[in-house]
Amino acid sequence: MKRLLIRLITGIVTMFFALLASPTLLLAADAPKKSSMNNPIAIVIVVVIVALLIVIALLSYVLLGIAQFYVKRAKEQAQQNGTAAKTTVLLLCCLAGFSAFAQTDNAAVVTDRSIGGLSEATFFTLMTVIAIELAVIAALAWFLKRLMAKEETRQAAEIANAVPKDSLLKRIWDRANRFRAIHQEADIDLGHDYDSIRELDNRLPPWWLYGFYCTVIFAAIYLWRAEVSKSAPSAIQEYTASVAEAEKQKEIYLANAANNVDENSVKLLGADGIAAGKMIFTGTCAACHGTDGGGGVGPNLTDDYWLHGGTLKDVFKTIKYGVQEKGMKSWKDDLSPVQIAQLASFVKSIKGTKPATPKEPQGEPFKENTADSANATKTTASITQ
Structure with missing residues (x-):
């Protein structure tokens, strides 16, 4: 019209x-x-x-x-x-x-x-x-x-x-992959057929190509900074710095883990821990138990007799909570769990030594387990040396 x-x-x-x-x-x-x-x-x-x-x-x-x-x-x-x-x-x-x-x-x-x-x-x-x-x-x-x-x-x-519209996610997915339609596959078929699997001369998806381009650009920048201008640390310098940082993180972790120790998880420490415990003993415990642990106001800590148990856990518990009826204070507010573990390890290490003026035995006799006794003897020998 x-x-x-x-x-x-x-x-x-x-x-x-x-x-x-x-x-x-x-x-x-x-x-x-x-x-x-x-x-x-x-x-x-x-x-x-x-x-x-x-x-x-x-x-x-x-x-x-x-x-x-x-x-x-x-x-x-x-x-x-x-x-x-x-x-x-x-x-x-x-x-x-x-x-x-x-x-x-x-x-x-x-x-x-x-x-x-x-x-x-x-x-x-x-x-x-x-x-x-x-x-x-x-x-x-x-x-x-x-x-x-x-x-x-x-x-x-x-x-x-x-016509229903595709979701935003589907549109992004299709744009990132940019698939060929099925009716267009005949144009890119190379004629190679392997067990009904046809070979197509298809273009790589955009996300793969752009990712590859980004790696090429990154490699060129990294090569310039690390090998030409020397404005960035080399691989060896990065490794050394990473190892040092890991050691610091390890120390922090061990310190935090050691502060979580209690009377149920305490373990006998090595020479460094016992040496630290000796310093704590001299400053806090020597007045009652003597400098060498032979006893004074408090009992002798070098013999086989114990008033409140002779295991490492018993010693840790006694130091932590104290014995009010015997006049021993609780040290949990003054010492950290690590320091209490060090002090308990030192007390266990002086068992069997010969103090200058030992006090008479008090309490019940205590027999150390074979493994614990061997460890304590070995640790005491290392400290004496």
Whole structure:
């Protein structure tokens, strides 16, 4: 419909301007004829006016139909627009008829100048009618184009809403891999078939390519910094720094782990721990037990008799919680678990030594286990040496 209307309007306008360009019809020197309707120019112009009226009627009909279809809720307004368009067509028809009658009335008037055998008033009146018709056609075509564009937009929106959209994650996944469609595999098939496994000349996925490009860039920067400009540490320097950092972390871990020791998890320490325990004993315990552990106010710690148990765990517990009825205070608030373990290890290490002035035995005899006794004897020998 749209192409037909365009071709019709183009043909009418072309014919009209072809007639205007004819030198034998325009600006005739002879006097106008008695009847304007017998003039070929008048006949052609009237035909053009009628054809344009037909075009206006067709456009009005199409415009009215689209408006009624698209604007259902505004049916009354669409009908009013259609009525206005029909009224415009009727008015133009009346104007064309009036122009024709005016030509008949003015045909008998003889003027000095004429255009194609028509008087100037008649000619310009007909041209005005044609101009008004063309303006109306342009307006109707513009409204028709607007309505058709809205309809196409609505249909496109309905189609877009009808088709479910992929999730953001799926779109990212498809973009990162950029798979070939199944119907395109025939274009990249290399013709090699191994047990129904076909070899395709497929492009590597973008994520793999970009990852490879990043490694190349990183390698170039690292090579420049480590080997050329020496602005970054070498592999050996990084290893040395990592080992030193690991040793620090190990010391911190061991210190924290040692602070978690109690009477149930205490173990006999080595020479370094016993030496640290000896210093603690000299500063806190020598006043009651003697410098060499032979006893004083407190019992002798070098013999086989013990008042509160002779195992390492018993000694740790006695130091930690104290014995209030015997006058020994609790050291858990003054010493850390590590220091109590060191002090207990030192007390166990001086068993069997010969103090200068040993105190008489107190408590019950205690026999050390074979393994614990061997460890204590070995540790005492290392300290003595």
